[in-house]
Amino acid sequence: MSAVPDPLATGPGALGAAPEPATTPPSAGRPTAERAVLRLARPYLGRLVGAGLLATATEFAGLALMATATWLLMSAAGRPPLDRLTVAIVAVRALAISRGVFRYTERLAGHDAVLRMITDVRARVFATLTARRTTGHRSGDVLSRLVSDVEAVQDLLLRVLVPGSAAALVGVLAVTGAALISLPAAGALAVGLVIAGVALPVLATAVTRRSAAQVAPLRGELAADAIDLTHGAADLAAFGATDNALRVAEHRARRLARLERRLAATGFAVDAAGVLVAGLTAGAVVLAALAADVPGVLVGVLAVGSLAAVEVTLALVAAARQWTQLRPGLARVAALLDVGTPTPSAAIGNLTPDGPYDLRFARVTVRYRAGAAPALDEVSLDLPAGRRIAVVGPSGAGKSTLAAVLTGTVQPESGQVTLNDRDLSAYAEEELPRAVGGLLAEAYVFHATVRENLLLGRAGADEAALTAATAAAGLLDWVRAQPAGWDTVVGEEGGQLSGGQRQRLALARALLAAPAVLVLDEPTEGLDPAAADAVLATALAATPAGHSVLLISHRLSGLAGLDEIVVLDGGRVIQRGRHAELVATPGWYRDQWLLQAAAERGYLALTP
Numbered sequence: 001m002s003a004v005p006d007p008l009a010t011g012p013g014a015l016g017a018a019p020e021p022a023t024t025p026p027s028a029g030r031p032t033a034e035r036a037v038l039r040l041a042r043p044y045l046g047r048l049v050g051a052g053l054l055a056t057a058t059e060f061a062g063l064a065l066m067a068t069a070t071w072l073l074m075s076a077a078g079r080p081p082l083d084r085l086t087v088a089i090v091a092v093r094a095l096a097i098s099r100g101v102f103r104y105t106e107r108l109a110g111h112d113a114v115l116r117m118i119t120d121v122r123a124r125v126f127a128t129l130t131a132r133r134t135t136g137h138r139s140g141d142v143l144s145r146l147v148s149d150v151e152a153v154q155d156l157l158l159r160v161l162v163p164g165s166a167a168a169l170v171g172v173l174a175v176t177g178a179a180l181i182s183l184p185a186a187g188a189l190a191v192g193l194v195i196a197g198v199a200l201p202v203l204a205t206a207v208t209r210r211s212a213a214q215v216a217p218l219r220g221e222l223a224a225d226a227i228d229l230t231h232g233a234a235d236l237a238a239f240g241a242t243d244n245a246l247r248v249a250e251h252r253a254r255r256l257a258r259l260e261r262r263l264a265a266t267g268f269a270v271d272a273a274g275v276l277v278a279g280l281t282a283g284a285v286v287l288a289a290l291a292a293d294v295p296g297v298l299v300g301v302l303a304v305g306s307l308a309a310v311e312v313t314l315a316l317v318a319a320a321r322q323w324t325q326l327r328p329g330l331a332r333v334a335a336l337l338d339v340g341t342p343t344p345s346a347a348i349g350n351l352t353p354d355g356p357y358d359l360r361f362a363r364v365t366v367r368y369r370a371g372a373a374p375a376l377d378e379v380s381l382d383l384p385a386g387r388r389i390a391v392v393g394p395s396g397a398g399k400s401t402l403a404a405v406l407t408g409t410v411q412p413e414s415g416q417v418t419l420n421d422r423d424l425s426a427y428a429e430e431e432l433p434r435a436v437g438g439l440l441a442e443a444y445v446f447h448a449t450v451r452e453n454l455l456l457g458r459a460g461a462d463e464a465a466l467t468a469a470t471a472a473a474g475l476l477d478w479v480r481a482q483p484a485g486w487d488t489v490v491g492e493e494g495g496q497l498s499g500g501q502r503q504r505l506a507l508a509r510a511l512l513a514a515p516a517v518l519v520l521d522e523p524t525e526g527l528d529p530a531a532a533d534a535v536l537a538t539a540l541a542a543t544p545a546g547h548s549v550l551l552i553s554h555r556l557s558g559l560a561g562l563d564e565i566v567v568l569d570g571g572r573v574i575q576r577g578r579h580a581e582l583v584a585t586p587g588w589y590r591d592q593w594l595l596q597a598a599a600e601r602g603y604l605a606l607t608p
C-alpha cells in the first residue's frame with residue numbers, strides 16, 4: 001500500500017528503545033503553523049482585534065497612571081494651583097478604574113473569541129484523528145494532541161499575539177509621549193524599548209528553541225507511556241516486562257524534567273536581563289532629559305514612565321518564550337488539519353450525510369509492506385446507493401482492509417475507489433466520514449455517559465433518534481433498566497459494560513450517525529447466535545432506504561436478504577452471489593455455512 005501520510009508519528013513506545021528527540025519541521029510548501037492558525041481564526045478576527053485594542057488600552061492606562069501619579073507627587077511639593085492638582089487627581093482615579101474595566105473586557109472578548117474557535121478546532125482535530133484511527137497512533141499520544149496541542153492554538157492567540165501586539169503598540173505610544181517632552185529622551189527610550197522588545201525576545205527564542213521543540217513530543221510520549229503502563233499493567237507483568245517499561249518511562253520523565261529545568265533557568269536569566277534593561281533605559285532617559293534642560297518634574301515623569309514602558313514591552317519576551325514552546329504543538333495541529341492547503345474537496349463541495357452515493361472498487365490492490373503478499377488483490381466491487389452487500393471470508397482474508405480502504409484510512413497500491421465517480425482520495429479526510437462510516441474494527445467507547453457516547457455519532461440527535469438507534473442495536477432495555485438511564489457512565493473504554501453491551505453501544509452510535517454508506521465491521525461480535533441474528537436484522541431494518549450497507553462478518557447467518565455476498569480469501573474474491581445461490585454451490589461459503597449451522601444448532605441445544 002502507499003503509506004498514509006502520518007504527520008503525527010513520534011518516538012517509540014514504552015516498550016521500545018530510549019526515545020530520540022522528535023520534532024516536526026514545517027513541511028515545504030505548507031503555510032507556517034502560525035499562518036495556519038490565523039486562517040483558522042479568521043472568522044473571529046474582529047473579536048481578536050477588539051481584544052488586542054482593549055489590551056493596549058489596559059497597558060496604556062497603567063503607563064499613563066504611573067506618569068500622572070508621578071507628576072502629581074512631584075509637583076504637589078511645589079504647591080501648584082489647586083485646580084491643576086484636582087485635574088491630576090481625577091485623572092489618576094479615572095485611569096485606575098478604567099484600567100480594571102479594560103482588563104476585564106479584554107479578557108472577556110479574547111476568551112470568548114478563542115474558546116469559540118477552539119471548540120471548532122478541537123472538533124476538527126477529533127474528526128481527523130477518528131478518520132485516521134487505523135494508522136496506529138497510541139491512545140495517550142492522541143489524547144495529548146487533542147488536549148495540549150489544541151491548547152497551543154489557544155495560547156498562541158491569548159498569550160502571544162494579543163499581549164504581544166498590545167506591548168508593541170504601547171511602546172510606540174510611550175515613545176511618542178516622551179517625544180512631546182524631549183526628543184533626546186524619546187530616542188533613549190526607543191533604544192531601550194527595542195532592546196527589551198526585540199533583542200531580548202530574539203535572544204530568548206534562540207536560546208530556548210531547541211529544548212522547547214523537544215518538550216511537546218516528549219510530553220505526548222510520556223502521556224502515552226502512562227496510559228500503556230496503566231492499561232497494559234497486567235500484560236506487562238505477565239511477560240515480565242514491567243521493569244523495562246518503567247525504566248523507559250522514567251528515562252523519558254527525567255529527560256523532560258531536565259529540559260524544563262533548562263528552560264526555566266534560561267527564563268530567569270532573560271527576566272533578570274529585562275530588569276537591567278529597564279533600569280539602564282530609565283537612567284539613559286534621565287541623563288538625556290537633564291542634558292536637554294527638561295524641568296525636574298517632567299524628568300521624574302519620564303523616568304517613571306520609561307520604567308513602566310519597558311516593563312510593558314518585556315511582555316514580548318514572555319510572548320516569544322511562550323511562542324517557542326508552542327511551536328511544535330502548533331505545527332502538529334496545522335499539519336494534522338492541513339489548513340490552508342486547498343483540499344480537492346473544497347472544489348467538490350461538501351459531502352452530505354444523505355447522499356445518494358455510488359461507491360465502486362475497480363481492481364483494488366492493497367499491500368501493507370513492499371514485497372509482502374497483498375491484503376487485497378485486484379478486488380472489484382459495486383456499491384450503488386441503496387445496495388446491501390456482505391463481505392465474508394476466513395480470518396486474514398482482507399475484510400477489514402476493504403473497510404479501511406472504503407473509509408479512506410488505507411490507500412490502495414493500485415486500482416481505483418470512486419465515490420460518485422470521483423476518486424476517494426479527492427475527498428478531505430475529515431469530510432469523508434459524513435458520507436462513509438459506521439462501526440469499524442475496534443470501535444472506541446469513551447469514558448462518558450451512554451448519551452454522550454451516542455451523540456458522538458450525531459451531535460444534537462433528539463431522544464427519539466437515540467431511542468430508535470439504541471433499540472435497533474438491542475441496548476434499549478438495558479439503558480432503561482439503569483438507574484441513571486442515558487446518563488449511565490460506561491467507564492474507561494466502556495469497562496463497566498459487558499463485551500456485548502459495548503458492541504451494541506458502538507453499533508447504536510453507528511446507526512445514529514446513519515451515513516449514506518454504512519460500514520458494519522463485525523457488528524454482532526461477542527453476541528450469542530440468537531442475539532446476533534436479532535441485532536443484525538433490526539440494524540439492517542433501521543438503515544434508511546437509499547443508504548447502502550457493507551457488512552463484514554464471520555457469521556453467515558442472517559445474510560439471506562442481502563443483495564450480494566462477496567467471499568474473500570487471501571485478499572482475492574473467490575465467490576460472489578446471493579446467499580441462496582452460494583449455499584447451493586460447492587465451495588467455501590457452503591462448507592462454512594454447514595459448519596456454522598451445525599455448531600450453532602449444538603450451541604442452542606446446550607443452551608437452557
Ligand SMILES: Nc1ncnc2c1ncn2[C@@H]1O[C@H](COP(=O)(O)OP(=O)(O)OP(=O)(O)O)[C@@H](O)[C@H]1O
Nearest residue numbers: 368369374375393394395396397398399400401402
Ligand atoms: N496494519 C497492518 N499492517 C500490516 N499488515 C496488516 C495490517 N492490517 C492487516 N494486515 C494484514 O493484511 C491481511 C488482511 O487483514 P484484514 O485485517 O483485512 O483481514 P480480515 O479478513 O479482516 O481478518 P479478521 O477476520 O481476522 O479480522 C492479513 O494478512 C493481515 O495480517
